[in-house]
Amino acid sequence: MEHIQLAVNVLDAKSLVASVGAIGILAIIFAETGLLVGFFFPGDSLLILAGVAASSAAAKVFGEGAQMNIAVLLIGAPLCAITGAQLGHLLGRKVGPRMFDKPNSKLLRREYVDKAEEYFEKFGPAKAVVMARFIPVVRTFLNPVAGTLNMPTRTFFVWNVVGGVLWTETMLLIGYLTGDQLADVIDKYLLPAMALIVLISVSPIIVEVVRERKKKKAAAALGGVEAPAADPVAGGRHRKS
Template sequence: MEHIQLAVNVLDAKSLVASVGAIGILAIIFAETGLLVGFFFPGDSMLILAGVAASSAAPAVLGDGAQMNIGVLLVGAPLCAIAGAQLGHLLGRKVGPKMFDKPNSKIFRPEYVEKAEEYFEKFGPAKAVVLARFIPIVRTFLNPVAGTLQMPAKTFLLWNVVGGVLWTESMLLIGYFTGDQLAPVIDKYLLPAMALIILVSVSPIIVEVIRERKKKKAGEGAVEAEAQTAESVAGGRHRKH
């Protein structure tokens, strides 16, 4: 029960990392991406703190005995993330329609499929699968929804590997290379640190939204220019008559 309580609150990711060790972290990564009930795990903050646990700052930040092997994490985390997402995709292909056809369900709602369809249409399958890795909860539900929407297995596997590697390695290396800087302040400024982690997590989707808005404005400007040109041409014709 203690570990479950720690997992629910993202601010307790530090205690979670110190408690479960490297094997526990890898199991949680698999659960968060593959088992739909794992959406509440603090994946991003946990991975960054796992990177800290593999750095020289581990004893100062997490206490004695918390030191982890960065090699094990860099190999194991992406493998578990990829395997978990593949399981989610498989579940979606096999039982997706039944799973999400529950209007009264608090977890498996038909709206998730509709939102995922919009997400796929907006960014395309490749970007959708990769970007979902950096968004809490979405990275859990997008995999079975992709299976439900019959996204080809080979296509999903390719971008699942790309997204899984980018997500896990970037989070781990942030913690590993900034561990010494985080050590003196992580206890006092844990809340701002977690806010920064969340910002880093959602930054890819923010960039995409900004790009989409720029494209939309450019498109609207082009349409408006064409309309003005057409109006000018039509006005000229009328004046000739």
């Protein structure tokens, strides 16, 4: 009798791909980027394994009947990622201040808004929105925080599209194009590979932070005083002193 898997581990990308199919994966991508409760989903590894499930290695990795359509994924994933992020931005604009001002909340803390504001000031709204896509958890919270900071909807949408397409298509194509090579080692090397991808994704931020610190040290050594940075988010709030 064929074994039927009754439990799905939502933290295990391979279990998710094998259990929920293409529609389920697209729903998860939407939830991770649009609903704050979706931050725990393994979005990067999920997309890579979805790409593997669309490759010729699908049956070998996930079993018979797991084959997915790469065209559906390449079209559906960015649409869900973009739509989800726009929902997050809308929620931030509408209820963000109330949502993040709950003093006893362990999930929706005001400090997320303050940290995101610093993130926007350091890298600018465009770079912040695009780079956040490649950073787990940050890609979930940055969208409502951007809305809370009143980042204009049109500006957010443009860079949301850029980031959403880059993130989903890159991850899907990594899995699709290397599916045959990954098939025999996917269980052993998936986590290290994802750690490497996250490290590569975060590296531009690390470089920017190092540059910023060097500039401040140089200015301090010369006795200069840096002028306060202008708010990069047009129409955004200014921190009160």
